[in-house]
Amino acid sequence: MKSLIMIIDGMADRPIPELGEKTPLEAAETPNMDKLAENGINGIMDPIKPGIRVGSDTAHLSILGYNPYKVYTGRGPFEAAGVGVEVKPGDIAFRCNFATQDEDGIIIDRRAGRIREKTDKIAETINSMKIEGFEDVEIIFKESTGHRAVLVLRGENLSDKVSDSDPKKEGKPPKAVKPLNDSPAAEKTAKLLNRLVEKSYKLLKEHPVNIERLKRSENPANIILPRGAGEVPHIRKFEEKYGLKAACIAETGLIKGIGNLTGMEIIEVEGATGGIDTNLKNIKDAIIDTINSQYDFILVNIDGADEAGHDGDLKGKIEFLEKVDEILEDFPLDEMFFVFTADHTTPISVKDHTGDPVPIVINGPGIRVDNIKRFNEREASKGGLCRIRGSDIMNILLDLMDKTEKFGA
Template sequence: MKGMILVMDGLGGRPLKELNNQTTLQAAKTPNMDKMAERGITGIMDSIAPGIIPGSDTAHLSLLGYDPYEVYTGRGPFEASGVGVDVIPGDIAFRCNFSTSDEDGIITDRRAGRIREGTKDIVDVLNTMVIEGYEDIEIIFKESTGHRAVLVLRGEGLSGEVSDADPKVEGNKPKEVKGLDGSPEADKTADILNKLVVKSYEMVKDHPVNLKRIEEGLPPANIIIPRGAGEVPEVEPINEKYEVNSACIAETGLIMGIGRFAGMDIIEMEDVTGGVDTNLYNIRDTIVDQVNNSEHDFFLVNIDGADEAGHDGNAKDKLEFIEKVDEIVMSELLKLEDIYIFLTADHSTPISVKNHSGDPVPIIINGPEVRVDDVKEYNEYAVAKGGMCRIRGADVMNILTDLMGYAHKFGA
């Protein structure tokens, strides 16, 4: 038997007055997810633990059976690996945003209008950067999907114990990066980053891509904001840990990077953005083709758009995206045979919060011989009455591999 963890990133939410005190998932028309609930066993899940607000990175690590408190060193290395940078021990990696700054250094758009094109050309210029006084430090930029990018610092005397430059909200200057542990390595890294942020604006504010965006009334991607520093971690290969042949199907560099660190085969797709405008048909066709025609027997799948809409506080976009996933993707997954599908989210991204929250997320397991419960809808409230009750993300691989017939007995 095959198995799949299908993560709808940021799917969970909180009730909204404009939706008659329903969550976006409750209010959405999802006949195929409801059919999955009717055929399967349901419940709710804390990705890490009750009340803990998970990042997408720590949540996915937990879902794959890793203890994020042991293996998580920061988001940057996963992002960098996911977009194809060969990070090595000693590297310090960061996730970055292409952002928009005005002449006074104020960030006016943290995501540069969710730029979709031209970032590679901007990165080509940034990769010529040399910081005065730190000529021995190699600076590596790589574009990811949309407004996302990665940065890797390579050289002697660096540390991942530094704060973020991200101001979190528009209307502020980038935060001053500071060393967090008082070490000379951390202070050195912080100084490099502060100079790098300033220099990135100087280097690309007049880039042709940005001048064209300004002419078109779009926010230019004229500054880089690094965050999520981390040193390269060591991760036990998931194929050895659970005796599976695994593959990762994801849109964003972060999730592909987690898959790559876990030793999974990365199945790349075209025309996917990680946003509500992504090509769900390509995602669907890739999933179906891999399940039916590949030798892989375990899949990690991530569909990201609901999370983007949640961060934007856009209930309409989130609701409509959930409905599109149901219509385009779930309708076909219902037809798959000889596979256990664990449908869930990595975390909740409530519209009212515009960020992740510690609210538990809904879960379903579909597949042969599951103990079907009485739940007939897939939303945060209905599944709370389901037969799986309340579990943690760390339980998922044990449950799934037991159903798949891959688990081993504990004891005589």
């Protein structure tokens, strides 16, 4: 039997007064998710442990059975690996935002109007950048999906022990990058990054792509904001760890990077944007094709609900969850063990990740079906799976797949 974990990024939420204290998942019409609940075993899951506000990266690592406290050095290496940069030992990698800065040096849009097109042209300009006094460092910059990008610094005496430049909120200037320890390498890296951020604005403010965006009254992508510094980690390959040939279907560079660094085959999907405008039909077709291929395990991540949560877009989140529900119709559940869950909670009211547990349901032959009929945060908490952690999932799946050895006599 094959197994599949489908993670609807940021799907879980908190009660919302204008919905009569329902969550978006409780308010949405989701007959196929409810069918999963009715035919499966339900519960709630803490991606790492109760109350921990996880990132998508650390949550996915935990769900895949890797200890994020040991293998996670920062988001940058995963983002870089996910967009096709061949990272090397000693490289320092960052995730970046294309952002909009005004003439007073204030960030007025951290996502540059959620830019979608021609970011490759902007990346070419950054890659041509030379920073005086740092000629020994190679700058590797590549666009990812939407407003996202990656930066890799390659050279001697560099460190990932530096702070972020992203102010996290609009209305503030970029943060000055600071060394997080007293090492000369951290001091050098921080100084280089501050120069790089400053120079990116000078190079990009009159870039042809941004001139076009301004003519269309769109926010220009005129500065880059590096964050999530990390040194490339050593991660045991998924197939070596579990004996399962694995594939990954994901929209964002971050999750593709986790797939790449764990040795999964990355299945590209046309039209998979990572937003609420993503082509869910193409994603479903890719999932079905992959189920019917040689892989034993498939990881799927769909990102739009998280985007809506970060944007505080209640209507968009509900509508997106209903669209996700549609692709679950006629899913080949008799051919696999199917885990359906989220990686974290992204409440509309908070516009960021929180430590609330997320609903989870497992379908497949031999499952001890409970009496839950609806799939949502509160109903799932009453199910037979009870409350588990993300690190429990692979153990459960391996047992269901009869891939484990007995512990003890």
